[in-house]
Amino acid sequence: MNKINLKNIDTEKRNQNSKGLDLKTTVEVLKTINSEDKKIAIAIEKEINTIATIIDLIFEKSFKTNGRLFYVGAGSSGRIGVLDASEMLPTYGVGDKIFGLMAGGDKALRLPIEGAEDDKQLVIDDLKNYNFNKNDSVIAIGASGRTPYCISALEYAKSVGALPIGLSMTSNSEFRQYTDHIIEIVSGPEVVTGSTRMKSGTATKMVVNMISTTLMIKLGKVYDNLMVDLKATNEKLVSRTIGIVKEITNIKDEAKIKSTLEECNWDCKLAIVVLSKNITVEEAKKALESNDNVLRKVIN
Structure with missing residues (x-):
């Protein structure tokens, strides 16, 4: 050596x-x-x-x-x-x-x-x-x-x-x-x-x-200072995801947020677009795809 x-x-x-x-x-x-x-x-x-x-x-x-x-x-x-x-x-x-x-x-x-x-x-x-x-x-x-x-x-x-x-x-x-x-x-x-x-x-x-x-x-994975593409793989991250959606959409109804997240397969960003724009999941997907999957481009 x-x-x-x-x-x-x-x-x-x-x-x-x-x-x-x-x-x-x-x-x-x-x-x-x-x-x-x-x-x-x-x-x-x-x-x-x-x-x-x-x-x-x-x-x-x-x-x-x-x-x-x-x-x-x-x-x-x-x-x-x-x-x-x-x-x-x-x-x-x-x-x-x-x-x-x-x-x-x-x-x-x-x-x-x-x-x-x-x-x-x-x-x-x-x-x-x-x-x-x-x-x-x-x-x-x-x-x-x-x-x-x-x-x-x-x-x-x-x-x-x-x-x-x-x-x-x-x-x-x-x-x-x-x-x-x-x-x-x-x-x-x-x-x-x-x-x-x-x-x-x-x-x-x-x-x-x-x-x-x-x-x-x-890459657009953060909105403001919130992680909007996290994966809700445990109880802590489930709670965090709900909190992020609530924070960005100003919707207080957690049951509504949770049902929307379930409809979106717990895709935080997708659920935010659905709730913010009052559109369908498919419409929200198209909106994100046409805006480089950057949330700010879609909801602002």
Whole structure:
């Protein structure tokens, strides 16, 4: 196994503020962690314009062409990508636009798979299984910005004409050698040196939240600040769906709302159009289809 030079990677440097960590009291440890975590949002704020540019590129390249977005990563980075992608279906009713690929597959979500992150062919096979093509985008997530699994994803994306994007937590990362589309959040050295599941993981989760949420808003999955394409798959989401319909339509009769939702197969957006416009389900479907399924275009 080759020795890697980590001295220039920000996430591998020692944090001067957390030295003597094992000598601290419980409260002192927590205050140290909390103090370091406060720096993350500030680091992200510095890159807002870059993140916005990346989102617009993904939307134009992939979401307007029936393409998709893939997160790829290893370890904590891969798990965060899978987590974010998995939330798109229940939250926004979208199961075919954002995917998370983990080095080592689903088993690696729970157990370390030896050598998976260093296997450059593995990610190519993973992407090919999804028929990855020129209309798609990939975000390679790696705190160090050097993970071979991620670098290979960037190279493969470029080779098929897809959009390659690197997301790392270190400045001047190796990802820069493989794509011009880079987000670098300099969250600083970890409280426990090299433990990138901490600040780097938190920063990664915040950034992918921004990316996926903004993309869903641009797709018309949000009206005002309400999720109007959620899937009512449990009691909490059933109650939330009823509440959203009530909020937007100003109808107080929950029995009427529930019966309309049942008639619409619990399609929140469709029920809102039926009740707001006082039209049939079929008429509401046509109204949405002719307006890109954007609720605001139909009811305003």
